[in-house]
Amino acid sequence: MKWSMAPGMALMCVAMVAAVSVGLAAPAPQVETLPIGATAPDFSLPAVEGKTYTLKDFAGAKILAVVFTCNHCPTAIAYEERLKQLVAEYQKKGVAFVAISPNDPKALRLDEMGYTDLGDSFEEMKIRAKHAQFNFPYLYDGDTQQIARAYGPTNTPHVFLFDTERKLRYRGRIDDSENPKNVKQHYVRDALDALLAGKPVPVEVTKAAGCSIKWSDKRDSVVEAMKKLAAEPVTVKSVNLDGVMAVLKNNSDKLRLINFWATWCPPCQAEFPELVTINRMYRHRGFEMVLVSLDPPDKQAEVLEFLKKREASNTNLHYDSDDVEKLINRVGNKWEGAIPFTLLVRPGGQVVYSHVGIIDPLEVRRLIVKELGPRAK
16 A cells, blocks of 8 residues: 655655553562472463363373473573474373473563564464474463462473473473583483483483573563663754665674654554564664654654654664655665665675565564574574
């Protein structure tokens, strides 16, 4: 769908829409980690594929592995493929695996999401499980966190291994390094081999390394973080054609998202909250966002007002010429003038993504995460 041009501009808008949600905090839990020898607490939790699982669903397994993990944590993400490999190898030997996300999604700050494309909500768990092709049930405990309180995970990921009688025989981390190239101790694999052979587990307890559990009492920290973000200064600077081209060349050491927009463009307005969120998620890593307004040069006050209302504390530029046609021709990348227009540019100027119209936020976040790479290298 095309929108009418602003006066004197060779631009058109392309089409749109967005939504948000809020919630209230719950009291902080008192949590103790399940001791070795304890019986597995029962549970009844929804899984991403629509089924509700209880402990009885795994009654036929010789060993049960309960893994507390989540979407957002870089350590949990680093172990996803290794967990899938363990399932592939040991399921046929009589080991059942179930993953549980203990996190309250409303207790997760945006600055904790720099390594992920998704948060920890149940709907986002469904997306991750499908995209990553999980071969194990992925359960959600984020609303009440009752099962997390019963088991007492300290981090994600945190593994609990139970024997045939469902007594806890091992708890801790999967292995000794987030980077698979540096692994020397395979704690879960060694424990499973020992249990299957009827032998004592060589190491019964290890310290789980990873991200802290997002208990509901942390919602207050999210509220405070959002207040601080809202209070950040918002500015806009005029830029000429050479200045815009310098932005596109990206001589910085950061992955740069560049978005051309205007206040008069409804699709630009619609996608703006997603752009602000993307910036807040990844700016603490090697990422920056530059927004270039194509409003008429005499409208800088209106541009600034728009940006302030949307808390856009990223780098904001305002093109200083009415000759937008010249800009469009210089920018290139098959851009014919419709806005919003978005580019993702590597250091050195290589364009890895270009899109006319409202972006698919998940597609862009996935690409940013891929470009920035994992934490453990």
